[in-house]
Amino acid sequence: MERKEISKSVLKRLPTYLNYLNSLPKDAATYISATALANALGMGEVQVRKDLAQVSDGGRPKIGYLRERLIEDISQFLGYDNTTDAILVGAGKLGQALLGYSGFDAYGLNILAAFDANITKPKEVDGKPLLPMSDLKDFCRENKILMGIITVPAASAQQVCNKMIDCGIKAIWTFAPVHLDVPENILVQNENMATSLAVLSMHLQAQMKDKK
């Protein structure tokens, strides 16, 4: 499959497909059609077909896609086949939850270590090192870390972000609900719980109104 430019909206749907495909039992049908996928996920079948066409050319009329081949194609497209090493800063509850979560392997993400401003002596959490901030730079250099995860309070997020960039990090996944200023070549992905809550809140408001 030749690599094309892909829009962000398509990109965001790909993990959903992949996830569903991976959840199917080993002895499920060998082939799966875009239509079947669409129905299972409650999406438009044309949309799914078009999305799949962008990452795989294994689709055969009347038959569909070879299931395992499709999983492979999407995984490869998303870069899940070669793991990315990451570090995490902020070992509070959320940070530790992420650190201990084993499901990231499936996405090619491997959190090597956590750092925290309140740590002075190296520790271990869930078998992973928890180190003082002063070790950050050396660690990143030595392990050629490109991805950083921020789970510190909003007030210190920008400062941590700057440090990460200084350590050579190129992609930042942040859970702090603030806008981070970064140079152009750095990507910040904000895991914004607030937007989800807004959508939920609006739905409940609308429901209440209907009841009246």
Add this chain to the structure above:
Amino acid sequence: MERKEISKSVLKRLPTYLNYLNSLPKDAATYISATALANALGMGEVQVRKDLAQVSDGGRPKIGYLRERLIEDISQFLGYDNTTDAILVGAGKLGQALLGYSGFDAYGLNILAAFDANITKPKEVDGKPLLPMSDLKDFCRENKILMGIITVPAASAQQVCNKMIDCGIKAIWTFAPVHLDVPENILVQNENMATSLAVLSMHLQAQMKDKK
């Protein structure tokens, strides 16, 4: 301000504005313009202006918006002024992290209790009750719970979801990476970490390619 229909994309940006406004010090300028907001958040100024126009009519040419009034208007629009009580199912690490997070008040969300299949005797975590699943229905009825948070493994998410709906819950916030089948009047908001990872992964792949 009269309530208009609002698009989902605008809705999702509102919390960002609100968050920034709230982060300003008490003694900041009394007025703030859409332009200033846009610059601070790295967004288009026309977009911000149009968004604000939909939730507030306090904008004055040459001057901008009264900061406190704008905070009030957005908060009210998003329904953050009257709190929503919620329950959480799945008291693993993530579940406990959410349960103990105090920042949800600002979004009008109050997690009253957590439930878990592995609990037989009532406990307490961070001062909040952790109860067996068998208590779920009564608890929801008694407290008129409309929102549920799912932090169980993917395999049991649909089952938990069904139970929630059975308990009268109308809005579900789920962290399990699976598609949930629900009736039309129920809203499911999937906090999809996988999509964020996909975006990050693509960025790193593109960076690697550029380097070659």
Add this chain to the structure above:
DNA sequence: TAGATTGTTAATCGATTAACAATC
């Protein structure tokens, strides 16, 4: 062959951006 499914090309829809008049 007939029918289901793919991939492509065109039409629609919605959201963003640009241009401009109104106003303090």
Add this chain to the structure above:
DNA sequence: TAGATTGTTAATCGATTAACAATC
């Protein structure tokens, strides 16, 4: 008055959906 900012109306852009030809 002059200039900055608002809100609105029109133009552009991108993404989704619909229609259809190709194919196994």
